[in-house]
Amino acid sequence: MSFRRFALVGFLAAGLAACAEGEQPLPEGLEIVKADVQDVSPSLAELAKAPITEGADERAREANPPRRLTHSGMRGLGAPQTDPVVQAAVGTALIPTTLANFEGMGTGLPGFTVQSAPPDTVGDIGTNHYVQVVNSSMTVFNRSGGVVLGPVQTRSLWSGFSGACATTNDGDGTVRFDRHANRWIIAQFSVNGGNGPFFQCVAVSTSADPTGTYNRYQFSYNAFNDYPKMGLWDNAYYFSFNMFPNNTFGGSKVCAMDRAKMIAGAAATMQCFDTNSNFGGLLPSDSDGPTLPAAGTPNYVVAFGTNELQFWKMKADFATPANASFVGPTLIPVAAFNPLCNGGTCVRQPGTAQQLDALSDRLMNRLVYRKFSTHESLIVSHAVTAGTGGGVRWYELRSPGTTPTVFQQGTYAPDSAYRFMSSIAMDAAGNIALGYAISSTSISPGVRYTGRLVTDPLGTMGQGEGTIVAGAGAQTGGLSRFGDYSSLNIDPVDDCTFWFTQEYIGATGSFNWRTRVGSFKFPSCGAAPGDDFTLSTTPSAGTVTAGSSTTFTINTSVLSGAAQSINLSVTGLPAGVTASFAPATVTAGGSSTLTVTAAASAAATTAQLTVTGTGTAATHSANIALTVANGNQAPTVTLTAPTNGSTVSGTITVSANAADADGTVASVRFDLPDGTTFTDTTAPYSTTFNTALVADGAGVVFRATATDNSGATSAPSQASVTVQNGGGGTCINGTFNATGLPLSIPDNNATGITSNLPVTGNGTVASLALSLNITHTYRGDLVVTLVSPGGTQFVVSNRAGGSADNLILVNSPITAFAGQVAAGTWQLKVQDRASIDVGTLNSWSLTIVGNCTPTTNWSASATPNLPTVDNGQVCSTVNVAGTGNAADVKLDLSGRHDYRSILRGTLAHNGVTATAFPTGTFPSGAGTFSFASRAVAGFTGSATGAWTLCLVDTDAFGDTGTLSSWSVHN
Secondary structure (H helix, E strand, O other), X not given: OOOEEOOOOEOEOOOHHHOOOOOOOOEOOOEEEEOOEEEEOOOHHHHOOOOOOOOHHHOOEXXXXXXXXXXXXXXXXXXXXXXXXXXOOOOOOOOOOOOOEEEOOOOOOOXXXXXXXXXXXXXXXXXXXXXXXXXOEEEEEEOOOOEEEEEEEHHHHHOOOOOHHHOOOOOOOEEEEEOOOXXXXXXXXXXXXXXXXXXEEEEEEOOOOOOOOEEEEEEEEOOEEEEEXXXXXXXXXXXXXXXXXXXXXXEEEEEEEEHHHHHHOOOOEEEEEEOOOOOOOOEEEEEEOOOOOOOOOOEEEEEEEOOEEEEEEEEOOOOOHHHOEEEEEEEEEOOOOOEHHHHOEEEEEXXXXXXXXXXXXXXXXXXXXXXXXXXXXXXXXXXXXXXXXXXXEEEEEEOOOOOOEEEEXXXXXXXXXXXXXXXXXXXXXXXXXXXXXXEOOOOOOEEEEEEEOOOOOOOOOOOOEEEXXXXXXXXXXXXXXXXXXXXXXXXXXXXXXXXXXXXXXXXXXXXXXXXXXXXXXXXXXXXXXXXXXXXXXXXXEEEEEOOOEEEEEEEEEEEEOOOOEEEEEEXXXXXXXXXXXXXXXXXXXXXXXXXXXXXXXXXXXXXXXXXXXXXXXXXXXXXXXXXXXXOOOOOEEEEOOOOOOOEEEEEEEOOXXXXXXXXXXXXXXXXXXXXXXXXXXXXXXXXXXXXXXXXXXXXEEEEEEEXXXXXXXXXXXXXXXXXXXXXXXXXXXEEEEOOOOOEEOOOOEEEXXXXXXXXXXXXXXXXXXXXXXXXXXXXXXXXXXXXXXXXXXXXXXXXXXXXXXXXXXXXXXOHHHOOOEOOEEEEEEEEEOOOOOOEEEEEEEEEEEEOOOOOXXXXXXXXXXXXXXXXXXXXXXXXXXXXXXXXXXXXXEEEEEOOHHHEEEEEEEOOEEEEEEOOXXXXXXXXXXXXXXXXXXXXXXXXXXXXXEEEXXXXXXXXXXXXXXXXXXX
């Protein structure tokens, strides 16, 4: 078979050598989007209790108008082509009858109000429930069809969510059960009546119970993200969209959402690539069966063109985005076909001239992937013209990882009726089932199915045709929209039973559609079971912090036959992470503990671990979504430089690692190619090629201009941004004292004197207070100004007139400073603006409370109520029993003394004595003294053991005082 190739839609950027050494450029066209909003919901059972008023625009209306695709397969349609693979007769074998067969949402389900048309019918089967979503409503059924919850509007799932998903209910819903994580994924878009802004709302359950709690996310798009379709893959939930900027088809978008993060409820991003308007209706591959694709396998994405399938490979890499790729399309020739109704409306019904929309300008949900021990298969279907009616064209592709080939194809059109809105799936034995809607001038729109066994001739559905429900009327009232899609899914319990849901018409009218859910199974699948077992993990997701361990329970049970010995192994461990089983071999029915340990140097990342149980007669695996947290790891972002001679602007949002207690990013450094200039336009920075402290989650607004300084014509290719972490938990809480004092204040001198105070640590200020001791002949002649590291000035004293008066401040709050950058060198400026004055700057200090709550892993405290002695010292000792690093010690202190200025303090530990505070720290006069989280330097090693605080009175004037309490901590 021959292939034609287009240029890559997403290819690695050229000019890699132009990038800064050691940094990797992002692939061209890659878009990385952080979730706008995320949270964890209350249980759906609770959310469903809250009434939601149905608006008039949600009753008896047509959903967002059909947005036709104008891709290459729908352009220039000529004379009808002869379809060479039509199956013109029903298979001779007897198709199995339905097992479950019950009414879904629609006018046939009590309590359901039809809100709009078409219903966009979709559903999936879990271990204990069937969840159905129709356009803007959802219902949870048990496996027999009994209603467990609902019907409720789909937006009920986002009640209380701080995003648009809570207030819109626009539909185009999808639902999928992730059998490998025992989670439900439910999504719908929020498009605000098609006028924007545009979002995708995604909820991932926290358990296998669809009525429980969900991790909720909202992602934004720059155009109408129409017709979303979802595919389950090993590392991501893939979504495809048909994009309509300004209501004009602009191509398809394929996005991968971080599966491990969303299962864990962590901050998640998605990676997206776009096609141009020549390609539309793309479907991401959706993995069925017990075996996910191997780690690193790209997701296979398929659409159709004129007598061809278009094939892409998209690889998302959330740990190293530079490794992401979107390659294709490879064009795979297929048997000639004409899309049914040329993509529009032509499906006939009995007793009316009203025709139905076949929506045949795209592939139908789903593109199913299944991995066997001998091969990989992809199957998909769509509606085509067949004689005077319509049929379902279906394909099986093999070898998608190397050279995708059509293994078999066929058009199921056994008579002149219209078969359309299909969905396809494959069971564990390789048998294929096909579900679809059927209609004709003599057949009311109903739901049927067919299938083939692996032993049937290639390209044929040899197993006859079954009916899930027959129609009983026609859709009228000028309403042509029908279905839009359906869903055929495989049962995760036996991997053999097919579950199909589709629209049908139960009575003539408009906006009175019904849906049905039916299941069936080929007897050859799962027949005569031998010894077999199940394997699962509890929990299915977890976090391990660098330098520590976490555990998971590996559960097994006898599925059939005799219990067998099972050897356990695990793959997918990231660098620096090890694992062990206790025990490593179990007998089916037993359990084992998996201990996962991350080295202190392990990088923050997410990974999917695959636990494999190799038995004497069977092998099974289960997955664990693992998050490795390390607060010292610095996040990174990148930006694409403008082309030569142009200017681009935008916002880079930076964030600290979740384990970083101080909640800051230390700095952002922009590394740009030659000829590119950058300006940070976020006040108060206004820097070029500089660093600036940024609060967690803040946006740095940039403006970059590319100019050609060398005369060359090539444009800069990439600009990199290095984000340095805020210190892995270091807070700036504490009191910082100026050194090198006292200083004489010059008389009548506008320049005055300045005193510098370096402040270490990283963070943003929650509160700031200044302590100050100045002796001066006339206080009113002083101008005292505090200057922040960023240059912001705060006038401390500017009072005109006055007599001799010392200027003394004790923890005087600087209220205007909340939230600004704290790290760096502060400056105090003191000016005398009159003559004959005498003055001295004796001391000044800053007490800073940062916007963080430092993690305390060691501490000890005492309330000694010790009297101080005159011209001597008293001491108090506490013992630290916990473990920690003595290099990071903070002192809290409170008490009272006649003359605070003559006190000094020392702190001793493990033979080292450090100055806790020097003489003169406090102002003169009677009063209380106190410190909160005062940093004391000079200690190393372990914090465990005795700490001794001594207070020293440095004169002999008969002073009295009390040490009320003190504590040391990290």
